[in-house]
Amino acid sequence: MGDARGADTTMNAREYWKVIRRKWPVIVATSLAAAVVMFLITPAEPPPVERVTSYTATATLIVETPARSVDEPAGAVSLDRVVLYMTTGEVPALAAQQVGYTREPALLANQLTVTPNPSAQSLTVEMSGADAEYVAAVANAFAEQSVAYFATPRDGTGEAELSILAEATPIPIIASGGFSIPPSRTFRTTMAALLGLLIGFGLALVLHQVDSRLRTRDEVYQALRMPVIAEIPKLSRSQREQRQILVADEPHGVYADGYRTARAAVMHTASLEVGRSESALAERRRARQGHAKVVMVTSAQAGEGKSTSVANLAASFAETGKSVLVLDADLRSPNLHPMFDVPQGAGISDFLYDPASTRLEALARPTSVPGVKIITAGTQLAHPASLATRMGTLIDEARPLADIVIVDTAPILAASDGFDILPIVDTVLFVVRSGRLTEAAGLRVSELLGRFHVPVTGAILVGTPSRRSDGYGYGYGSASEDPAAKASGRRGRRGARAAGDQPRPRTRREAKERAADGGLSSADLSSGSAEDAFDPYEGYDVRRDLATTDDSGDPPVLGQTRRQRRASSG
DSSP, X not given: OHHHHHHHHOOOHHHHHHHHHHHHHHHHHHHHHHHHHHHHHSXXXXXXXXXXXXXXXXXXXXXXXXXXXSSSOOOOOOHHHHHHHHHSTHHHHHHHHHHTXXXXXXXXXXXXXXXXXXXXXXXXXXXXXXXXXXXXXXXXXXXXXXXXXXXXOOTTSTTOEEEEEEOOOEEEEEOOSSOOOOOOHHHHHHHHHHHHHHHHHHHHHHHHHHOOBOOSHHHHHHHHSSOEEEEEEOOOHHHHHHTOOHHHHSTTXXXXXXXXXXXXXXXXXXXXXXXXXSSTTOOEEEEEEEEOXXXXXXXXXXXXXXXXXXXXXXXXXXXXXXXXXXXXXXXXXXXXXXXXXXXXXXXXXXXXHXXXXXXXXXXXXXXXXXXXXXXXXOSOOSOHHHHHTTHHHHHHHHGGGOSEEEEEOOOTTTOSHHHHXXXXXXXXXXXXXXXXXXXXXXXXHHHHHTTSOOOEEEEEEEEEOOOOOSSXXXXXXXXXXXXXXXXXXXXXXXXXXXTTOOOOOOSHHHHHHHHHTTSSOHHHHHHTGGGOSOOTTTTOOHHHHHTSOOTTSOOOOXXXXXHHHHHHHO
């Protein structure tokens, strides 16, 4: 266990590269800051750099013995005896007092070097240290006190007289060899930039350990223990503010393709009929019923794109010809109805308060997306937690109302409402916004979902950095750059409506039905006004479809499209 734990904490080259790719602004900013600071503090023409390690101060004394008379020459002077008097006894004490040395005077004298020169009858007093003024003061103090001391004849020195020939002056000692930073501004700025890169990389590693938000597919998979079935590109600010359903408004874009991938994953997820046995343990039995029919869409926290994903997922199912019913079961913060251009009114909460007084089918209202109906949250939202516990009856009655039922619920880490709905749905879709969910929260979600034996289709990663595709995948054959296609999608869903006018038909089939009912003239059909929206079956050739038979083996009826034959057979 210890080895496994240690292996998890180590970082390989791929993880280091991920840190660099994610935190490169921090690294670059640190390097630039270091370079700018060094550039500003380094002069354009710096003086020559001399590395001074210490200073030496030397005072020179002359030793003389005056002659008593012409016939009697001067006596010999022992310079060694003079040196002895200068380094011990009274002279060091007086010198220490002069320079303010508070410790033992012998220690100060030990730092001093007195060198006799018999041939020149002179003495040199030398002092070394890092402080230039201090070493000069000590050498001069010893020289002055020695001159005063020998003004009186001393034993063994005769009548020697000392005089100062040269006072001590500090001389710097310049070190030679070793490494020194060149004074060039360019070189120093470059060195500072490289050092800033190292510091920035270290800071990026620290931020990487502190910031555990999930951003990539691999990170989401490792934290949630569920596959990422679709990655949705990040929207621009204007698109987010307009709250568009881009699967319907811009059906040819890469954004719509991401939700179509999620739709395909849901359609291949096995549906489980949830019930209760009559045994004492009341175990839940599950029987396969084809693809999942009731899909619950949730997230960990608010603001992760859950409601937007519900709207686009519903539009992606509707464009395949399936009828879709959306349940706005987020009773704490219902905000799904404005996306479908439906006002708030009687809905789920009203039905749950009194199921006998209202038929659920009557609460389903058409939306601006063809084939999609919605049951709003309703008006009785005072106690959302208690209403969530009664959702079983509503889900059971909603199943036969549409081919696909999509349930928008409250975030499972923000409220407990979703856990009352989990056991009664067929599958779960989890929405994660890139850079918002933390690793700890993801592990908590994985733990909570693991307690319910409901199939989890996977996660939809929203807000990933958009990249232009170089090969197959999202963006292949995309017409999102075509202005006409964009305009067509927008007109199809959010066309201008005059007061009291009927909604404009979105597809060719709707236009024909309206014409049969007398609501649309043949001139309108020929003008193509009903063909602005995207119709996935519009490009099919009826004669080509007639060349094949349907699943029942019967020859197809002349004039029927593939969608109509599927409806009649099933």
